[in-house]
Amino acid sequence: MTIETDTGPVGAAHVPVMVAEVVEWLRPRPGACLVDACVGPGGHAAALLARAPGATLLGVDRDPEALALAEARLPAERVVLRHAHFADLRTLIAEVGWDGADAVLLDLGMSSYQLDDPARGFGFRADGPLDMRMDRGATLDAATVVNTWPERDLARILAEYGEEPRARAIARALVRHRPLATTGELARVVGGVLGPGRRGHHPATRTFQAIRMAVNDELDGLGRFLADGYAVLRPGGRIAVLAYHSLEDRHVKTAFRRWAATCLCPPRVMTCACGWDAKVRLLTRRPLRPGAAEIARNPRARSARLRVAERLGGGG
Numbered sequence: 568m569t570i571e572t573d574t575g576p577v578g579a580a581h582v583p584v585m586v587a588e589v590v591e592w593l594r595p596r597p598g599a600c601l602v603d604a605c606v607g608p609g610g611h612a613a614a615l616l617a618r619a620p621g622a623t624l625l626g627v628d629r630d631p632e633a634l635a636l637a638e639a640r641l642p643a644e645r646v647v648l649r650h651a652h653f654a655d656l657r658t659l660i661a662e663v664g665w666d667g668a669d670a671v672l673l674d675l676g677m678s679s680y681q682l683d684d685p686a687r688g689f690g691f692r693a694d695g696p697l698d699m700r701m702d703r704g705a706t707l708d709a710a711t712v713v714n715t716w717p718e719r720d721l722a723r724i725l726a727e728y729g730e731e732p733r734a735r736a737i738a739r740a741l742v743r744h745r746p747l748a749t750t751g752e753l754a755r756v757v758g759g760v761l762g763p764g765r766r767g768h769h770p771a772t773r774t775f776q777a778i779r780m781a782v783n784d785e786l787d788g789l790g791r792f793l794a795d796g797y798a799v800l801r802p803g804g805r806i807a808v809l810a811y812h813s814l815e816d817r818h819v820k821t822a823f824r825r826w827a828a829t830c831l832c833p834p835r836v837m838t839c840a841c842g843w844d845a846k847v848r849l850l851t852r853r854p855l856r857p858g859a860a861e862i863a864r865n866p867r868a869r870s871a872r873l874r875v876a877e878r879l880g881g882g883g
């Protein structure tokens with residue numbers, strides 16, 4: 568399957584973020600069982616496999632078009648690809664016959680090929696249908712959100728997911744201009760409220776992000792994985808999460824801290840009664856950020872935050 572845009576094959580247009588750091592921290596070993604739970608066009612997956620001769624990789628994505636790109640790029644004999652949500656990773660790992668993984672990567676968000684393809688409706692730079700579904704088999708799309716959700720729900724997602732200071736004014740304008748059919752119309756309505764953007768930022772950036780996160784239920788899906796995501800790791804196995812949104816990163820930080828805690832009892836309890844044990848040790852107390860050179864090369868890396876943890880019980 569070839570997917571082309573006016574800039575060439577779209578898979579080639581996605582530059583993997585912090586790839587050297589991801590490979591260094593996940594330290595994939597020869598023969599290991601690796602998971603890329605957001606495999607996309609396979610950039611990180613290819614780098615992980617290149618570092619670990621004989622390793623096998625389970626690549627997961629919600630987007631069948633992303634999986635087609637990964638399939639074209641990665642060595643078939645070393646890779647198993649699954650169309651699935653990463654919240655179901657435990658089941659997927661069991662289905663391929665592994666007792667756990669030695670390294671797991673979640674590179675959250677979208678790939679450039681998704682964002683840059685007007686037909687997917689994620690971007691405002693070219694006109695396209697109001698879609699924004701990562702998985703085009705899903706029923707909820709951006710047109711449904713924009714044209715049918717109550718104004719207060721639109722304002723809530725714009726404020727919460729988009730961190731948009733003018734959320735209520737934009738929600739009011741969206742309702743007034745219904746029905747909207749295209750990304751261009753959506754961008755124009757938002758531009759009409761906010762005026763021209765500053766410093767190269769399109770005024771609709773936050774609105775598009777918020778609607779996309781709602782359409783794909785991104786935070787809830789991440790929360791479902793983070794509830795017990797450590798359990799997919801073998802002892803000594805490592806997990807790395809790349810987040811591009813402060814809310815996502817906060818969820819990851821909170822979950823990693825819980826996984827690493829030795830007790831989950833409320834602070835004033837004198838004797839521990841929770842029965843919880845630390846599941847991981849944190850390898851990054853603060854998130855790692857891309858360097859200036861990477862951001863200059865790949866501006867989409869600028870908001871990335873990388874956190875890494877290691878499952879306990881591996882003997883160091």
Ligand SMILES: C[S@@+](CC[C@H](N)C(=O)[O-])C[C@H]1O[C@@H](n2cnc3c(N)ncnc32)[C@H](O)[C@@H]1O
Pocket residue numbers: 581582583584604605606607608609610611612627628629630633651652653654674675676677678701788789
């Ligand atoms: C940033 S891209 C990954 C790029 C890839 N790491 C690379 O370097 O080529 C994120 C990918 O994760 C997928 N994705 C996002 N949320 C997902 C979820 N909950 N389950 C499975 N895949 C998901 C998206 O469809 C997208 O293809």
